[in-house]
Amino acid sequence: MAILVLGGAGYIGSHTVYELIEAGRDVVVADNLLTGFKEAVHPKARFYQLDIRDRGALDTLFQAENIEGVIHFAASSQVGESMSNPLKYYDNNLYGTMVLLQSMVAHGVDKIVFSSTAATYGEPEQVPILETDRTQPTNCYGETKLSMEHMMNWVSKAHGLRYVALRYFNACGAHASGKIGEAHNPETHLIPLILQVPNGQREKISVFGDDYPTPDGTCIRDYIHVTDLAQAHILALDYLMKGGDNNVFNLGNGVGFSVNEVIEVARAVTGHPIPAEVSPRRAGDPAQLIASSEKAKSVLGWKPQYDDLNTIVSSAWNWHKAHPHGYEK
Numbered sequence: 090m091a092i093l094v095l096g097g098a099g100y101i102g103s104h105t106v107y108e109l110i111e112a113g114r115d116v117v118v119a120d121n122l123l124t125g126f127k128e129a130v131h132p133k134a135r136f137y138q139l140d141i142r143d144r145g146a147l148d149t150l151f152q153a154e155n156i157e158g159v160i161h162f163a164a165s166s167q168v169g170e171s172m173s174n175p176l177k178y179y180d181n182n183l184y185g186t187m188v189l190l191q192s193m194v195a196h197g198v199d200k201i202v203f204s205s206t207a208a209t210y211g212e213p214e215q216v217p218i219l220e221t222d223r224t225q226p227t228n229c230y231g232e233t234k235l236s237m238e239h240m241m242n243w244v245s246k247a248h249g250l251r252y253v254a255l256r257y258f259n260a261c262g263a264h265a266s267g268k269i270g271e272a273h274n275p276e277t278h279l280i281p282l283i284l285q286v287p288n289g290q291r292e293k294i295s296v297f298g299d300d301y302p303t304p305d306g307t308c309i310r311d312y313i314h315v316t317d318l319a320q321a322h323i324l325a326l327d328y329l330m331k332g333g334d335n336n337v338f339n340l341g342n343g344v345g346f347s348v349n350e351v352i353e354v355a356r357a358v359t360g361h362p363i364p365a366e367v368s369p370r371r372a373g374d375p376a377q378l379i380a381s382s383e384k385a386k387s388v389l390g391w392k393p394q395y396d397d398l399n400t401i402v403s404s405a406w407n408w409h410k411a412h413p414h415g416y417e418k
């Protein structure tokens with residue numbers, strides 16, 4: 090039987106496919122390639138180019154393949170874009186998930202692990218953030234992800250589907266092989282933007298605000314290596330296969346780094362001075378987001394391997410240096 094990875098040509102999806110194949114699993118990847126890259130799909134995975142909003146294409150896939158569980162990454166994920174074009178997020182993230190669940194229910198596929206986000210919490214009540222803390226998203230991206238969690242819950246009650254929602258904090262880094270890594274167009278994430286400076290693609294990095302209530306005034310985030318995220322998906326799927334019930338887990342290292350600290354680490358890793366300039370705050374950025382991942386560790390047995398920011402940034406630099414334009418030639 091095979092695992093279906095939706096969005097398996099994207100950043101976190103492609104890394105999860107590499108880990109699944111490494112673990113000897115049979116993998117089917119589906120992706121519409123709007124933001125994913127065919128080159129990121131592991132050569133041993135069977136690939137279907139389809140959009141999850143296309144019920145007919147999903148039905149054909151479920152008929153052709155013997156799918157025992159689904160890992161669902163296929164979604165739009167830019168916070169800024171979700172504020173200017175919310176209906177795109179309702180369409181791709183919520184409507185897409187609805188069509189997917191209809192097809193899964195029709196074909197008796199009853200296990201799903203999917204990408205949720207720290208953005209479901211909004212401004213945190215406390216740090217580190219626990220899964221039981223208040224969820225009050227401050228952007229439409231987080232809102233659609235929280236609604237996806239709720240949709241799964243109701244479908245679970247009615248049709249016996251079981252799900253695990255994984256709330257990621259700041260995904261970063263690249264695969265140890267150097268074959269796959271982070272590639273977004275446009276790029277909005279801090280670490281790849283910083284590394285564009287030593288790569289000669291940007292003169293300086295903008296620091297979005299230095300007047301936050303944090304020790305150095307810049308925002309604090311919990312950076313988690315993409316391979317550690319990938320491993321958590323496999324553990325979550327195994328948990329469901331062993332009969333585990335619906336659940337939600339935070340995924341982070343439990344350690345926060347400020348924007349200035351990340352830039353400092355990148356300077357040390359690349360040996361480049363990386364000029365930085367303070368610019369205005371970016372709308373909707375909480376001052377501090379740090380996960381408590383104790384639940385994922387105790388229930389799933391998750392053990393992040395790359396908990397050191399130097400190692401994380403080195404793996405990202407290894408990828409970006411060799412692929413300054415991502416997958417584009």
Ligand code: UFG
Nearest residue numbers: 206207208258259277278279282295296297308348371374
């Ligand atoms: N930042 C800068 N300069 C830049 C880019 C980012 O200072 O050029 C800062 C941001 O203000 C933020 C930090 O760097 O404080 C990290 O920003 P990212 O854009 O890399 O990541 P976010 O924390 O904004 O977003 C991440 C995920 C989202 C998710 C969110 C949860 O990318 O998908 O965490 O809050 F929704």
